[in-house]
Amino acid sequence: MQIGEIDKGKDKIIVTVKEFKGKQYIDIRTFFENDDGEWIPTKKGISFTPENLDEAIKLLQKAKKNVAGKEE
Numbered sequence: 001m002q003i004g005e006i007d008k009g010k011d012k013i014i015v016t017v018k019e020f021k022g023k024q025y026i027d028i029r030t031f032f033e034n035d036d037g038e039w040i041p042t043k044k045g046i047s048f049t050p051e052n053l054d055e056a057i058k059l060l061q062k063a064k065k066n067v068a069g070k071e072e
Contacts (some may be wrong), residue, residue, distance in 0.1 A: 012039060018047070026053055 003021025006013040008030065016027045048056055 011042075014039070014041075023049065026050060 001017045002014040003017060003026075005015070010033070012031045012066075014029055014031050018025050018027050026049075027045060027047045030042045031039040032042060034040050039049040
């Protein structure tokens, strides 16, 4: 199930919820548009289990604060 997408130039980053071997994963992956207009996933991406997603979000928020602090 697609949750949302972020434009990345001519590509897109698409967030989906997928199931693999009976477990659910949150997948964040770069997609490109082929000649037929279809969006195709690339190998550039990462999947999180619901259990480790909270830790990933905390780390991303920490990185954002670090970057924001350097810009000011």
